[in-house]
Amino acid sequence: MLKLELKRIFSKKINVFAIGLALILAVIFSGFAVTSNRYVDENGNASTGIMATRKLTDNRRAWKGTLTEDELGKVIEQNKNAMTQSSEENAIYGTTLQPIDDIRGFIISVLTPDAEYDESVLNQITEENVQELYDTYHKNMEKMAEEYGKTSVQKKYLEKKYNEIKLPVEYESYSSWDTMIMYVETYSIILAIIVGFICAGIFADDFQTKADAVFFSTKYGRTKAVKTKILAGIATTVMIYCMGIILLSVICFGIMGTSGMNTPYQMYQAYSIYIMSYGQYYLLTVVCGFIASMLAAVVSMLVAAKMHTISVAVCIPFFLYCLLPFIGRALSGYTTLFNLIPTILTNVQASVKVPLIYQIGNCVFRQIPLVMVMYTVMAIALLPFIYKSFRRYGNK
Numbered sequence: 337m338l339k340l341e342l343k344r345i346f347s348k349k350i351n352v353f354a355i356g357l358a359l360i361l362a363v364i365f366s367g368f369a370v371t372s373n374r375y376v377d378e379n380g381n382a383s384t385g386i387m388a389t390r391k392l393t394d395n396r397r398a399w400k401g402t403l404t405e406d407e408l409g410k411v412i413e414q415n416k417n418a419m420t421q422s423s424e425e426n427a428i429y430g431t432t433l434q435p436i437d438d439i440r441g442f443i444i445s446v447l448t449p450d451a452e453y454d455e456s457v458l459n460q461i462t463e464e465n466v467q468e469l470y471d472t473y474h475k476n477m478e479k480m481a482e483e484y485g486k487t488s489v490q491k492k493y494l495e496k497k498y499n500e501i502k503l504p505v506e507y508e509s510y511s512s513w514d515t516m517i518m519y520v521e522t523y524s525i526i527l528a529i530i531v532g533f534i535c536a537g538i539f540a541d542d543f544q545t546k547a548d549a550v551f552f553s554t555k556y557g558r559t560k561a562v563k564t565k566i567l568a569g570i571a572t573t574v575m576i577y578c579m580g581i582i583l584l585s586v587i588c589f590g591i592m593g594t595s596g597m598n599t600p601y602q603m604y605q606a607y608s609i610y611i612m613s614y615g616q617y618y619l620l621t622v623v624c625g626f627i628a629s630m631l632a633a634v635v636s637m638l639v640a641a642k643m644h645t646i647s648v649a650v651c652i653p654f655f656l657y658c659l660l661p662f663i664g665r666a667l668s669g670y671t672t673l674f675n676l677i678p679t680i681l682t683n684v685q686a687s688v689k690v691p692l693i694y695q696i697g698n699c700v701f702r703q704i705p706l707v708m709v710m711y712t713v714m715a716i717a718l719l720p721f722i723y724k725s726f727r728r729y730g731n732k
């Protein structure tokens with residue numbers, strides 16, 4: 337019965353078109369991703385071709401390894417030397433600054449916990465400051481825990497999280513992962529909209545084709561057949577999401593490489609409370625995108641089962657992931673509420689930068705894990721309502 341339902345879904349022309357569109361967009365997004373990084377050679381010539389990311393990785397390979405105080409001192413010295421050179425700006429950047437860009441960013445992030453990115457701090461830093469950089473890092477962590485922890489429990493939680501950061505940090509160029517996280521977030525929104533559209537049709541098609549009377553008159557029309565439709569929706573979501581993400585990932589990482597998979601995210605955002613490597617960060621983004629697609633599928637199926645039409649149901653994912661963020665910005669007075677909306681699932685990149693936590697009793701939760709659990713539970717909890725709504729149709 338499940339095979340028959342899946343066959344109906346994947347044989348429908350509009351669904352085939354939607355899936356084809358998703359795969360084509362994966363290829364297009366891959367093209368954007370692999371050409372989005374900029375590499376400058378020793379002659380000052382800039383390029384953004386498909387090999388730019390690999391060239392950038394090779395350019396920074398000399399700095400791969402543990403960033404001890406001595407290594408950080410060399411970075412500061414190289415940065416100051418670059419500032420005093422009089423040759424062409426691009427040539428200086430390609431040979432002197434580009435190889436240490438990530439590490440320069442890390443030092444700036446450590447020294448400016450509550451300020452905007454400011455390169456001028458690199459010109460003001462002394463040899464003594466460099467040798468004490470990790471001590472400064474620890475002190476700033478304590479200040480951040482004190483500032484963002486509203487209760488003693490929250491402060492202890494933040495201190496515990498910051499203590500999980502392994503110092504000195506291990507570095508490897510992470511350009512491919514940083515790029516992919518941005519594109520996979522955007523692509524996951526598209527997949528959620530496509531999945532919602534296809535899954536809404538599972539419960540609306542019988543009414544559109546006037547076959548509902550026949551469906552409900554069969555032996556399992558109000559029991560097993562309804563469960564099969566729900567299961568088919570879940571299976572369709574898994575298949576479409578996995579196909580799209582795997583295609584995008586294989587193309588992009590195949591071209592750009594996977595350098596930096598184990599580099600800690602704190603290289604980019606020193607005071608993030610999400611202690612993870614870039615590989616784990618990418619996995620977190622993909623899982624959040626999957627939950628977003630599953631939620632879109634379930635809500636769309638529920639609306640279609642209730643209203644017996646696809647017209648409203650297909651708008652649900654677009655509202656959740658495209659319109660709701662703009663509403664949140666307009667209603668700035670309801671920040672607490674909008675910090676827990678489904679959009680967080682498709683905007684992980686912005687959320688991991690902010691030490692936003694919630695306390696329930698003596699338990700403290702970070703924003704993203706809380707949202708993940710909330711909407712996973714919601715998606716599961718709504719499944720019985722889809723079943724009840726659809727099977728009761730026509731019963732007096």
